[in-house]
Amino acid sequence: MDFAQIVQTVALYAIPVLFAITLHEAAHGYAAKHYGDNTAEMLGRITLNPVKHIDPLGTIAMPLLLYFATSGVFLFGYAKPVPVNFGRLRNPKRDMIWVALAGPGANLVQAIGWSVLFYVLVASGVREPFFLKMCEAGVRVNLVMFAFNLFPLPPLDGGRVLVGLLPWKQAALVSRVEPFGFFIVMALVISGIVSTFWLRPLMSITQSAIQFLLSPLRSLLL
Numbered sequence: 001m002d003f004a005q006i007v008q009t010v011a012l013y014a015i016p017v018l019f020a021i022t023l024h025e026a027a028h029g030y031a032a033k034h035y036g037d038n039t040a041e042m043l044g045r046i047t048l049n050p051v052k053h054i055d056p057l058g059t060i061a062m063p064l065l066l067y068f069a070t071s072g073v074f075l076f077g078y079a080k081p082v083p084v085n086f087g088r089l090r091n092p093k094r095d096m097i098w099v100a101l102a103g104p105g106a107n108l109v110q111a112i113g114w115s116v117l118f119y120v121l122v123a124s125g126v127r128e129p130f131f132l133k134m135c136e137a138g139v140r141v142n143l144v145m146f147a148f149n150l151f152p153l154p155p156l157d158g159g160r161v162l163v164g165l166l167p168w169k170q171a172a173l174v175s176r177v178e179p180f181g182f183f184i185v186m187a188l189v190i191s192g193i194v195s196t197f198w199l200r201p202l203m204s205i206t207q208s209a210i211q212f213l214l215s216p217l218r219s220l221l222l
Contacts, residue, residue, distance in 0.1 A: 012130070016138035018050045020110060020145050021079040024103040025053040028082040031102035035095035037088040045082045053079045081155070093171070097164035100157040107146040112210055114138030116217065123221035139207070147202040151194060153185055154178035 026048060029040030040046050045053070054060065058078035089095040118135035126132070150158035155178050163171045177184070188194045211218075 012134050012137045013141065016114065016134065016141045019138070020107055020141050021059065022048055022050045022053050023106040023110060024145060024149075025079055025082045027102040027106035028084065028099060031099045032082070032084045032089070035099060036090040037085050039085045039088070040082045043083060045080075053082075055080045093164050093168075097161050100160035100164070103157050104146045104149045107142040107149070108206070111139050111142035111146065111206070112214070114142065115210055115214055119214070119218055119221050139210075143203045143206055144199070146206060147199050148194070150202065151185065151198055154181045156181070156185065 026046055029046040032039065033041050033046060055078060058080075060077075063077035084099055086092045086096050086099075089099070114135045118132060118139070121131055121135065149156050150161070152158040152162040154160060154163065154175060159174065159178070159181060163174050166174060185194070
């Protein structure tokens with residue numbers, strides 16, 4: 001992969017990635033505030049300023065290192081998690097579900113938004129590949145974040161949803177996995193299990209659902 005191609009790829013993904021992680025984390029904080037915990041607000045994390053959410057290692061260094069090391073085949077990264085004091089939520093077990101779903105929900109909305117922008121640009125006669133590819137990158141990035149974060153293992157959002165849905169005894173057992181969850185997830189990612197059996201199928205289903213949802217708009221504009 002030559003240097004020009006690397007620069008072009010970084011330029012295409014920079015804005016979609018910044019929006020994806022910023023709105024994802026801010027949505028967690030806003031949902032937590034809505035349900036009674038203002039920890040994120042007090043720490044200035046309910047903001048659209050990406051600097052507040054970027055983790056130098058997880059958001060910048062790790063994705064770039066993996067991109068160069070694998071020629072763009074494998075990417076992984078993370079942002080600073082928004083602090084949530086679940087004990088301060090009005091109904092911790094139930095409200096935890098909505099706080100956890102807020103992040104992936106923000107990514108789903110963005111994937112729809114980038115798809116709409118793509119149709120609008122094409123309908124407006126825009127043929128500049130850079131902008132059209134940025135829209136496609138926006139859809140792809142947000143579908144990845146949506147699907148990956150819903151994987152049902154703590155500390156991912158899907159794991160917190162699972163804990164909130166399970167009866168107390170089973171929920172407590174799943175919660176004990178959290179200190180080791182990141183390492184388990186990484187092992188499953190590296191082995192290809194997450195990608196093959198979770199990420200790709202869920203992304204495919206979600207993309208098909210978005211296309212179906214926007215089919216009237218596509219027929220109207222294109």
